[in-house]
Amino acid sequence: MIGIVIVSHSQKLAEGVLELASQMVQGSVVIKATGGIDDPDNPIGTDPMRVMEAIESVAASAEDGVLVLMDLGSALMSAETALDFLPDEVREKVLLCSAPIVEGTMAAAVQASVGASLQEASAEAATALGVKIQQLAPITGDTLTTPDCKQANKPSENELSTELVIINKLGLHARPAANLVSTAGKFKSSIKISKGDKTASAKSINQVALLSVKNSDTITITASGPDAQEALEALIKIHADNFGERDEDVTEIIKETTPLSQPTDGTICGAPASAGYAVGLAYVHQASLPEITRTTVSDSATEIKRLDQAISAALTDLKQLQLETEKTAGKSSAAIFEVHALILSDQDMRDKAASAISEQNINADFAWFEVMNGMATDFNSLDDTYMQARAADVIDCGGRVLRILTGVKEQAINLKEESIIVAHDLSPSDVAGLDLKKVLGVITEIGGTTSHAAILSRSMGIPAVIGTGESIQQITNGKTIVLDGFDGKVWINPDQSIKDETAKKRTAWLAECEEAKTKGAAPAKTLDGTEILVMGNIGIPSDAPRVLEYGAEGVGLFRTEFLFQDRNAAPDEEEQLAAYVEAAKAMQGRPVIIRTLDIGGDKPVKYINTPKEDNPFLGERGVRFCMARPELFRTQLRALLRAATAENIWIMYPMISDVDELKSVLDFQAKVRDELISEGLTITDKVKTGIMIEVPSAVAMADKLAAICDFFSIGTNDLTQYVMAADRGNGSVSKLCDNLNPAVLRMVAMTCNAAKAAGIEVGMCGELAGNSKAAPLLLGLGLDELSMNGPAIPSVKEAIRNVHMNDCRALAEKALTAKSSDEVKALLV
Numbered sequence: 001m002i003g004i005v006i007v008s009h010s011q012k013l014a015e016g017v018l019e020l021a022s023q024m025v026q027g028s029v030v031i032k033a034t035g036g037i038d039d040p041d042n043p044i045g046t047d048p049m050r051v052m053e054a055i056e057s058v059a060a061s062a063e064d065g066v067l068v069l070m071d072l073g074s075a076l077m078s079a080e081t082a083l084d085f086l087p088d089e090v091r092e093k094v095l096l097c098s099a100p101i102v103e104g105t106m107a108a109a110v111q112a113s114v115g116a117s118l119q120e121a122s123a124e125a126a127t128a129l130g131v132k133i134q135q136l137a138p139i140t141g142d143t144l145t146t147p148d149c150k151q152a153n154k155p156s157e158n159e160l161s162t163e164l165v166i167i168n169k170l171g172l173h174a175r176p177a178a179n180l181v182s183t184a185g186k187f188k189s190s191i192k193i194s195k196g197d198k199t200a201s202a203k204s205i206n207q208v209a210l211l212s213v214k215n216s217d218t219i220t221i222t223a224s225g226p227d228a229q230e231a232l233e234a235l236i237k238i239h240a241d242n243f244g245e246r247d248e249d250v251t252e253i254i255k256e257t258t259p260l261s262q263p264t265d266g267t268i269c270g271a272p273a274s275a276g277y278a279v280g281l282a283y284v285h286q287a288s289l290p291e292i293t294r295t296t297v298s299d300s301a302t303e304i305k306r307l308d309q310a311i312s313a314a315l316t317d318l319k320q321l322q323l324e325t326e327k328t329a330g331k332s333s334a335a336i337f338e339v340h341a342l343i344l345s346d347q348d349m350r351d352k353a354a355s356a357i358s359e360q361n362i363n364a365d366f367a368w369f370e371v372m373n374g375m376a377t378d379f380n381s382l383d384d385t386y387m388q389a390r391a392a393d394v395i396d397c398g399g400r401v402l403r404i405l406t407g408v409k410e411q412a413i414n415l416k417e418e419s420i421i422v423a424h425d426l427s428p429s430d431v432a433g434l435d436l437k438k439v440l441g442v443i444t445e446i447g448g449t450t451s452h453a454a455i456l457s458r459s460m461g462i463p464a465v466i467g468t469g470e471s472i473q474q475i476t477n478g479k480t481i482v483l484d485g486f487d488g489k490v491w492i493n494p495d496q497s498i499k500d501e502t503a504k505k506r507t508a509w510l511a512e513c514e515e516a517k518t519k520g521a522a523p524a525k526t527l528d529g530t531e532i533l534v535m536g537n538i539g540i541p542s543d544a545p546r547v548l549e550y551g552a553e554g555v556g557l558f559r560t561e562f563l564f565q566d567r568n569a570a571p572d573e574e575e576q577l578a579a580y581v582e583a584a585k586a587m588q589g590r591p592v593i594i595r596t597l598d599i600g601g602d603k604p605v606k607y608i609n610t611p612k613e614d615n616p617f618l619g620e621r622g623v624r625f626c627m628a629r630p631e632l633f634r635t636q637l638r639a640l641l642r643a644a645t646a647e648n649i650w651i652m653y654p655m656i657s658d659v660d661e662l663k664s665v666l667d668f669q670a671k672v673r674d675e676l677i678s679e680g681l682t683i684t685d686k687v688k689t690g691i692m693i694e695v696p697s698a699v700a701m702a703d704k705l706a707a708i709c710d711f712f713s714i715g716t717n718d719l720t721q722y723v724m725a726a727d728r729g730n731g732s733v734s735k736l737c738d739n740l741n742p743a744v745l746r747m748v749a750m751t752c753n754a755a756k757a758a759g760i761e762v763g764m765c766g767e768l769a770g771n772s773k774a775a776p777l778l779l780g781l782g783l784d785e786l787s788m789n790g791p792a793i794p795s796v797k798e799a800i801r802n803v804h805m806n807d808c809r810a811l812a813e814k815a816l817t818a819k820s821s822d823e824v825k826a827l828l829v
Contacts, residue, residue, distance in 0.1 A: 002112050002121055003030035003062025005054045006105055007070040007079050009044045011036035016305045017102055020312065021109040029112040030061045031105075035075070046078035052085050055094060065093035065118035069104045069125065071301070093118070099125040100358075102304055103351060116188050120226070159224040160232050164239045171214035173390075176243030178342045181205045183238050189225025191235070202235070204348040205339075206375060209390060212382045241735045268471045270443070272488035273454035276463025277506035278441035279499050282479045283419035285426070289399050290408035294366040300358040307353055307364040310404040315341055317400060323539065323562075340397040349375060365405045372398035392425055415439060420483055422475050431457055441465075441483040443490055445472050461513065465490050520551030520794030526779070527804045533785040534797050535593075537765060541579050544586035547790040551797060554590035556713065556787020557652075557765040558583060560636070561599050569607055570632060576639035584647030591648050593713065593765075593787075595692065597636055598622045598654040608632070617727065622655025622692070623665050630668070637672040641683050650688040652713060657695045659704045666708065692765075694718035699747045702754035712755050713787070716766030720744050738821040739768040745781065745815055745824065752782025763787060773828040775799040780812030 004021070008014035014033035021031055034054040037045040051068075058066050070076050076098070083091050095118050097104060104125035111121040168176050184191045184202035191202035195217060200207035202221065213219055223231045238244065297303050322337035343349070349371060356367040372394060379391035403409065413421060413430060415438040423430075424445045431442070442457055442464040457464040463485035475481060475492055482491040482502045491498055525531045535556030536547025540563065544555060563571050563579055571579070584592045598621070599608075608629070626633035643649050651669070656662050666689065676683050690711035693699060696719075706712065716739045721727060723744050726736035738744075748764070755762035763785030768774055770788030772795040778786060779800065786796060815824045 001029065001062060001115060002064045002118050003032075003058035003066050004105065004108055004112060004121075005051070005058055005066055005068045006031065006033040006035075006101065007046060007051055007054075007068060007075045008033070008035035008101060009046060009071055009075055010301075011043065013071075013101075013301055013305060016308065017105050020102075020308050021105050029109055030058050031109065032058050046075045048078040048081040048085070051078050051082035055082060055086060056090065059090050059093065065095060067108055067112075067118060067121055067125070068094060068096050069099060069101050069108065070096070071101050095119075095122055097122050097125050102301075102308070102354065106347065110185075111188060120188065159222060160228045161220055161222040162232055162236060163218055163220050164236070166213055166215060166217050166219060166239075168242055168245055169215055171217060172208060172211070172219075172243070176245045177208045178205060178339055179238060179244040180235070181208060181342065183234055184231065187223070187225070187227050187231035187234070189223045189228045189231045191231055192222045194220040194222065201348070204346055205342040206346045206349055206394075210378050210382070237735070266491050266493040268465075268468045268490040268492065270465040270468035270488045270490065271454075272485055273466040274442070274457040274462055274464035274485050275509075276441065276461070276483075276485040277502050277509055278420050278463050278483040278485075279494075279503050279506060280418055280420045280440040280480070282422050282475050282477060282481050283413070283415060284475060284477045285411075285413055285421055285423040285430075289369075289395070290365075290402055290406040292365050292369045292402070292406070295363045296361050297357070297363050298361070300361055303357045303362075303364040303367075304354045306405060307350070307357065307368060307401075310364070310368075310401045311344055311350060313404050314397065314400040315344055318344070318397065340393060343394060344397050344401065365402065368398070368401055368405065372402070420481055422472055422481075431462070434462070436462070441485065443468060443472055443475075443481075443483060445469060516794060517549070517551070520797060522551070522797070523553070524797040524800040526800060526808070527802070528806070530779075530805050532779060532783070532800050533763070534793055534800070535591075535763070535785060535787040536790050536793060537787050538583065541582035541586065543790075544583045544592075547793070548587060548590075550790040550793040552587075552590075552790065552793055555583065555587060555592040555594075556763055556769075556785060558592060558594040560595060560597055564597060564599065567607075570635070573635050573639045576636060577642050580639060580643035580649060581647055584643065584649050587648075589648055591650055591688075593650045593652050593690070594640060594643075595652045595654055596623065596640070597626055597632070599625060617721070623653050623661065624655060627664065627668070633668065634672055634675075637669055638676060641669075641673055641676060641687065642681065644687040645682065645684040650690060650711070652690045652692060652711075654692040654715070655695060655718075656691040656693075656705065657697045659701060659708070662691060662705055662708060690760075692718075693751050694722065694766075696722055696747065699750050702751050703757065706754050706758035706760050709760070711761040711763065712751055713785075714748055714751055714762070714764040714766060714783075716744065716748075716764060716768040719747060719766070723747055739766065740774065740821040740824045740828075742816060742818045742820070742824060745777075745812075748778075748783075749781045749812070749816060756782060761785060770796060772796045772799040776803045776808045777811050777815055777824075777828065779803065779805065780808035780810070780815075782812075 006014045006017050006021075008017070011034070014035035018031055018033035021029075032054040034050045035046060036043045037047050055066055055068065068079050070079050076096075079096055083094060083096075086094065097108070099107075099122075108121045108125040111124045116124070166172060172180065181203055193200050193202045193208060193211060195211045195213055198211055200211050202208065211219075221232065221235055223229075223235075225231075318337045318341045322341075353364070353367040353371045356362060356370065357364055360367075375398070376391040376394045379394060413434060415421075415435055418438050418440050420441040420443060421434075421439060422443045426442060426444055439462055442462055444464075444466050445468060454464060454466050463483055465483055465485060465488050468490060472490070479492070480494070480499070482494045482498055484490075484502065484505075494502075523531055524534045533553050533556075534551070535554040536543075536550065536552030537557040537559070538544055538547060538555055539559045547555065558580075560576075563576065580592075580594060620628060626636075637651075640649065640651050644651065653662070653665055656665070669689070673683050688710045690709050690713060691698070691705060692715045693702065693712050694715035694717075698705060699719075702712070720739045720741070721737050724736045724738075724741060726733040752762050761784045762782065764778060764783050765787040769778070769786040770792035772792070775786070775796050776799065788796060811827060814827055818824045818827070
């Protein structure tokens with residue numbers, strides 16, 4: 001693999017480019033940054049000796065050569081001088097490239113991460129500005145010759161193409177488009193998608209979305225480059241898999257009601273976006289973007305750095321919002337923010353703004369605002385209502401960057417009392433941040449039932465009427481209004497009879513909702529009286545009350561890695577102790593199974609040294625990672641043992657692969673306990689200790705492992721990818737990575753049999769556990785406990801209550817003799 005050296009007049013600028021590139025390739029490429037000189041008063045400049053040292057450092061790890069990207073002037077001269085000081089064997093493998101330092105580094109880093117040669121990465125860097133220049137040409141009238149890289153020759157390419165008919169119900173909307181782009185991005189070849197006379201890069205989420213590909217449309221995919229054949233085959237495979245989307249994943253399109261231009265008898269009609277009734281006071285939300293003015297800047301590089309930092313910060317915010325939304329609305333709804341992240345990560349959108357900054361010498365705020373508005377206008381101009389709704393997503397996530405750039409905070413919806421929110425539009429961010437105890441309903445002027453805000457409203461149980469038109473502008477703060485989310489109607493000046501009638505309907509509707517919650521809280525017993533524990537998965541202590549509301553009978557998985565991520569240092573013993581005790585107290589005596597730190601090469605933590613691994617899924621993960629860092633592990637175990645002395649806490653170890661490994665871990669736990677006792681602390685004699693079953697070797701040795709631990713918990717996500725030798729994050733093999741594959745189910749059955757023989761409990765905390773259709777099958781295989789995200793608990797419990805164990809066992813027998821996951825799915829009704 002090749003390495004990269006970044007040379008700039010400014011050390012800070014070089015480090016900023018390095019940080020951006022490193023985030024894109026996640027440590028898979030050796031990259032060094034150098035710049036500035038040792039003069040505190042005049043730090044701008046370059047030092048050939050520093051450049052030479054950086055090249056030598058990278059060359060030591062990058063056996064296929066080093067690509068050097070520079071700014072102008074002395075950076076170029078210093079790089080050329082540095083070459084003269086290098087040994088011949090090193091100098092021969094160094095290539096200087098005159099591509100723009102930011103865009104070129106990004107392009108070269110991505111190419112290097114997929115194994116491109118020095119010349120291939122150099123050529124890609126040289127063309128980094130091509131797309132944005134072409135797109136801006138109609139606006140600026142400018143053209144620019146693509147910069148040349150010394151010695152870089154574009155490789156010969158064979159062009160291959162195929163035609164595909166899109167069968168997704170909603171066409172290539174955000175989620176399938178995201179899967180397509182993610183797959184295309186793994187290949188070095190240039191990949192284009194054409195629909196009619198329009199062509200887009202398959203590696204740009206925005207370009208693909210703007211093609212407005214609908215159900216039954218035919219597209220042509222063209223690939224040219226060194227791995228064109230492999231790329232085309234991968235895209236054909238993901239097309240055959242419906243781009244990773246299932247029909248049941250697509251929210252049913254509720255009928256659109258044409259909004260009336262003026263109220264008739266105080267009634268406004270809109271689209272019934274979320275069922276329910278509300279009677280209450282109006283809270284009129286006036287959301288707006290920060291005011292932006294165009295200014296001339298002298299340092300465009302600094303402005304581009306500001307832009308990149310703002311995009312990075314916005315992506316971090318979106319990740320946090322996604323995690324929080326998963327807790328309240330489920331993983332499917334939270335995927336909205338993955339789409340927002342892809343929009344912001346689209347290099348095409350970022351490059352347009354960066355180009356405007358550098359070519360027009362304008363401020364980052366204005367450049368980003370112009371690009372964002374242009375993108376939203378493009379979506380609004382499409383003739384598909386679903387794609388038009390994506391304009392709001394561009395403004396939402398783009399506005400997040402804009403607020404970071406300007407320092408203007410978003411105007412939050414702050415309800416003082418129970419209210420119905422009235423707004424021109426609500427972003428997914430607005431809806432996700434609502435106080436569910438105070439919001440009675442939502443009414444918007446624009447939008448439709450397929451907007452992401454509408455989807456979130458439904459998932460969170462907020463009655464909503466969307467797209468009512470300008471009529472709602474007559475609603476003022478504090479005015480009493482009535483909302484019918486079933487029929488899509490709003491009354492601005494309702495008479496008493498309408499208020500009374502709707503209030504009665506609301507009472508009945510809420511009673512139905514409470515009945516569903518009550519069913520969730522009741523035990524999950526089969527028709528013949530077998531009780532199955534249904535528990536919740538959590539990531540932080542505040543998740544515990546939420547899963548309890550859904551009816552969780554304990555916590556089956558507390559992912560402690562969330563306590564360690566997004567911070568600059570590991571939590572100390574007291575902080576961890578407080579977190580574990582808080583979660584346990586919230587569960588009111590119910591068992592809380594806490595998994596020890598499960599990070600490694602695939603989930604790095606920035607303050608812990610995590611060496612790059614060629615295959616991190618087969619490297620230091622789970623207990624392997626922790627046992628190699630005993631001080632880190634000791635601190636967590638001290639906190640866990642102290643917490644388990646006070647509360648009903650069990651300890652669970654991930655990624656156990658054999659008996660000796662488990663014995664070593666248990667010995668370490670015993671030593672930590674002895675240390676605590678020697679310090680005068682009282683520690684319980686016995687803490688229930690179990691292991692995750694997620695490695696095939698653990699299944700094979702389950703009988704021996706069961707003899708020395710108290711319980712098993714099957715992690716189907718990892719177990720499936722290890723059994724099938726298919727990375728669950730790789731779209732091209734996603735069909736293989738199916739947790740209902742008979743091979744996986746046989747592993748589950750073997751684990752359950754070993755646990756039963758040893759007299760220990762066996763649960764499941766992977767994704768399969770939350771599949772209500774699969775619940776009878778899992779019972780038949782021998783599971784005692786199922787753990788899942790909170791929203792899935794009521795439906796899984798209800799599925800358990802409607803089956804007989806004999807039928808479950810018969811179902812399991814059939815599934816274990818099936819030849820494919822499709823055959824198994826056909827058995828689940």
